[in-house]
Amino acid sequence: MPALNPPRPHTETLANGLRVTLRHAPDLKRCAAALRVSAGSHDVPLAWPGLAHFLEHLLFLGTERFPAGQGLMAYVQGHGGQVNARTSERTTDFFFELPPQAFAAGLERLSDMLAHPCMNLDDQQREREVLHAEFVAWSQDEKAQQQLALFDGLSPSHPLRGFHAGNRDSLPVQQLTFQQALKDFHQQFYRTGQMTLSMAGPQSIEELKQMAQSFSAAIPAGANIPQVAPVPLMESSQTSYQQVNEPRLDLLFAFESLLPSSAQALAFLCHWLNAAKPGGLLAELRSRGLAEHLNARLLYQFAGQAVLHIELTQAAPASAIREKLLDWLGFFASQPDWARLREEYATVLERQQQVSSALELARRDSEQLEDGLSGEGVVALKDILKKIGAVDNFIGEWQLPTPNPFLHVEAPAQNAGLIRGQTSKHRGLRTFAQDRSRSRRENSPMQFSQALPDNTAQGAIYLHWRLESKPHTRLQYHLENGLQSLREDARQAGVDVSFSASGNEWLLKMTGLQAPMPTVLEHALKALTTPDRDFSQEEPKSPALIPIKHLLKALPDLCLERSAVSGDLQQLWSSARWEGLAVGLSAHTQAALGMTLSRVPGVADTQPSTPPSINSQRLWTTLDTGSSEHALVLFCQAATQDICEEAVWRLLALVCQTPIYQRLRVELQLGYAVFSALRQIQGQTGIVFGVQSPGTAPLKLLEHMERFLSDLPAMISGIEEATFIAQRQALSDQFKEAALPLAQAAELLWQGKQVGRSSDYLTQLPLSILTIDRAALLAAAHRLSNAEGGWRCLASSSEPQAPWQVTK
Template sequence: MKTRGLVIEGLNVELVQQADARQAAALIQVGAGSHDEPTRWPGLAHLLEHLLFTGSTGWPDEGRLMPWIQAQGGRVNATTLARHSAFFFEVAPSQLADGLARLQDMIAHPLLDNRAIGQEVAVIEAEYQLLQQHQPSRIEAALLHAADSPPAFRQFHVGSRVHFGDELPALQRALRQFHQRYYVAGNMRLWLQGPQPLDALEALAREFVAALPPGSSRRDIPVPQLSEGTHWQLGGTPAALWRSWLLENSDGVTLWRAFLLDEAPGSLLATLREQELAETLELKILYQADSAIWLALGIDTAHPEAVNGLIDRYLAALIQTNQQQHQHYHQLARSRFVTLSPVEQLRQRALGFAPDENPPALLSLAERLTTAPGTLLRCTPEAVEGSQLTQGFSLALSPWQPSAPETLPSAAFFFYPLDGAVATGRLPEQAVALPHHQPDEAAATLILRPEFWSTFSPEAGDDLARRLRPLFAMLRHQGGHGSWQEVEGVWQLTLQLPPDEEAADRVLSQIVTVMTQPAAHGQPPAPETIAIPALLRQLPGQLAANMNPPCWRAALKGGGAALHSRIARRLSALSLPVNPASPPTRMTSRTGMTHLPHSSTDNALLLFIPLHRAEQLTALRALALIYEPRFFQRYRVEQPVGYVVSSRYLRCADQDGVMFALQSPDYSPLSLLRYCRTFLRSLTETLADADLDAIKTRLLSEQADQPLARLRHENGLAEPDAAQIEALSQADLQQLHRTLIQDRRRWRVLFTGGPVA
């Protein structure tokens, strides 16, 4: 990557050229957040974030950033933090200039009309009600409550209908004043990233700043002052321990995060898992001032005292690490960073988690972590006496006095690289039939997935994921990468093998051994706290024809003939056959409506309309591109139904279809289903207005030579090619659209809340 930093008319600009990137991204950070709001208007910064997307002078309705990005298949979002707000998007490189023009206009010239204000107040009210039961938000509120000053740490900032009131003209004036004060060039920072040369990115940045209001807004960002009582317990939440530190600066934090994210044997996380103390950990920045950073480490555990003692031992071991290990973990952090999408890389840069060019000083940070002021928060599902009203949350929060454990768990922390190699199991004599694509490529990628139209249950998939995690971490230390996760609704093993053939064979031998062991009965997956993600999580099980796969399907891309031979022999040791000669038998999934219980009081509906004829897949993907922005425009902007409004093409458990999702506190599932039907019927006469040439260009740009796509093609499953895309006609779209509406017997509906009929 090549970078360039400069200041243009007071605007701080960071440019990143990533020559091999297929996408480009932009992020504008404004130096104003929830702690900068007038006391009279709590939630004003959050409301303004919403409103900037609702229309601006140049794009008052159609063509504005969010629907335009969605129509291009890009990503767009925003966030409001304590002292910053950020707006970001990702598109194809050729569309970066058009996206920047829209971002510029919405930042500099928002309409902020009363109609949009009223609509977004209702949306924020719904979000506020949802957050009351959102455990991560409640935990963060409890963590921030430990700061006595500034007072903003305990004030309400989400926003609600009660706090905004009914006087829209007064609220509009407050919004405009806040915008005029803080949304000026000298109070912003712009990041641009893409494959374009740095000079081209700089030209875009100069054009962007030309229309921004000039000026600056000086602010004093105070350092948090922690209360005398720094140990708290929060009742009614999943068991966890959160430990925080108030540090003078952020030097070394990104490198420490690389150590914390390691899951290989000897790491903190692996040790917690081996001793059955915890499964996950998270490092987050609670607050950043000009001269301080407030860090928090969260660990899900029912044994907070033991884990706290283990953290102390871990920090003592960290102090003993050497420069070679620092360099190794720094390289891991950089390797992990470059695999992120461009927009996620920019978010990490804005948050301060992007790795530096050279390893920072870790030992001084480790020493500071042992002496810096901080807090402890114990989260427990038990009832806790006491109550605190803070930041709009009513929390069962009270002081906590941790007791020293009688004995601390034994722990032998060690770090990488290690001397010596793990022994490799005997290579089987038999070999499976393994397709080998592009053998001339040096980098080797292996995929292994269940038979088509089948998958594993979430419990079985998560159990195997837990057992494979240490091996994937070992693979990363050897220069490779591995994952076992749901891809298109099906559990899939993906291995990017290291260049060293012996190392690749060694790790594959260990992975095959783990995958042949009987499934353990671990903890069920943690429930999703928001209804729509919970429905999406259960959709593969609702669509898959078989939850007990009869065989595996595998393919290798890249790597030499010798490596291919080893892999084919290793895979023969799996307990299920791999790539049997018999072709997969297409199976149909269940249809109809299913009520799925969920803790949320909202009504949520997930409608999946499957494709019946494989030869219409190209038309389906084109229709989904037409549906997506129009569905959002209809039910999020013109006729607000809820705060989750989404539509897109979806392949799930090898079923191709189009998905519609709605979540609302006000409308019943039956009403939400009617809205979906009404939307589809209303498009029948307007499909001819769609820009078919632009849609074809988009579909062609999404063609990718992935191992999974080749595996599907070899087994007779549909994958659109360039000729099919070019041949697509308006008549094809109209015909499939009518079929999707008329063949309602094939619709699959999942819902939470009240009865659908």
């Protein structure tokens, strides 16, 4: 078992002024880079709101050396990675994750796009329209406007009260003065002294440093430019305000002249404010009927200023809630240096690092977050509590939140599963007890996969139930709500838990550190089978989603046959049939699961799962998304369940990804949420195409997609042979065990189990991809465009004519 203490990153400033943080994490399967520029929307000249965000977009449009089709976004997508960027008030972040063999080329593209953007006027004009569409959607989004309104109590002259989104009016690309401002902003801030590059991967520190130096060589050198400090947050002597919009209560606290370690202090404070465990603030508010939910978070922090937001679901007058909050903060302030809470908090952060991806680690390092609450942080926290007005003469009978039950589970021994005196050479020798344990497992619906090594710290567990009826929405909401506290405790302990429903199926999934999993599973099954009986009979309110996400959420249910609805939990469990899959678990963890698995409700599911076929059908479903914007999702299913068909469909998805984005978003400017990707939904392999548009109706969007798919064979015929071979190899490499993080490998194995793949699925898939020739890809493109596997379309409005069939 690898050491549990994650390494600290190496930090230094290179000779040309670029600051770097380098993290060597040998267990990572991927590498990531996070580049932070110390310049954001508040650093833009007042005449040009949105300029920083606009520049961020422009940098992705290609360079002379790497045009858009060969730039960072296309390259990362082609290698199965992740890439994105974000403009904040005082920073702009660019980040991506790639397999190790592709990482250096990704860095090369990032440095080139930052240093040598083309930014021609035609591209700017098109991208400005995309930003304007985003602005229109943002201005109509209720949650976005609520977020903006939170700053209404601040000084009108503070930049937080200003407009920074950028739109058609604030970005006059044809004006020479705007072009000069854009150029000046890029030259002023996109310099080494203004940047921090953070990298995480399995490479050594020396290898990472060499890549950082190669990256920095392309960036213009320049000293750090201090960013101008803003005016005070508030004009009056008041340091807090509240907003009441029933049932929501927003309490906001503005801070000035904070101590240097205040970031870690505020993170620590938010962690314990948000604790929903017995003894905490929220538990007391609930018991007294004052509030049901609480969320504390930092909205803003820069140059000694900060804005803390505490959002509550109000069930009592705001004055009563605020009084209780300040009283609890007084109790919290009275704790002598928070010794126990600091120890638990440090353990939580350590667990989070153990299960973090390369991208998560690199982004965390770029934000320069501290591990825990240091002595300086304790001093800063006391200063913050004093500024809030928390005094230690509290009157309530408060307690500290109870300890997290999943944090102190002992990790299995390194050679777990061996009897005393054995070594790894004797792994075939077993005790009678181990044989009996193995026999029980072999007779169980739980399959323990041997596809991945069992000597790592992480693992995955899937439990799937097939029910006779579909659970009522009320019941599903109640079960998910009952798991919230457990999910948070498990997340802090390094285990991600999800419980989802699709039609008449339930899926409980756990991924992360395997040591706490048996205990977490035991608690989860108890919560699901014996939940609190006192729950509301009212229909739960679904969270507001943008139209495209609304459609994507509905897609899995539509891929299942309809069934009756039931709200009787006992009846659902009594007739349930279940199966499971465990991946990467050591013999020690498997043995610890034995008793818990014997209590899984239901009986073994021995019936093969056969997804309903829609071959050659074109099914259309219209859903009200509650928005004036249009959205369409098209799920094109593979014609067969054969692994060779899956392999060629994956290559088709890769070939489509960049061109459809280029056509629909860049050339036609139909919308800003344009994507395509391979998905496996309810045992069906297919390609999902999606677009959200402010002005183009779904039938027109479908017409553009159909035209793209009809052009696909010609596009494939035009791919150069070397490019075709490279794409095929890159896709195959993504599915090799050495390149797959455990959670992703486990998900592939689970999807493979759902369609009856053999136990060597992860070996066969990359080999099947390498056997695809151009003729096979062309034949698959024709099957795709002819809908031989069937098309399922979800749209926000409209109903098409034949051959489409409208479903309800």
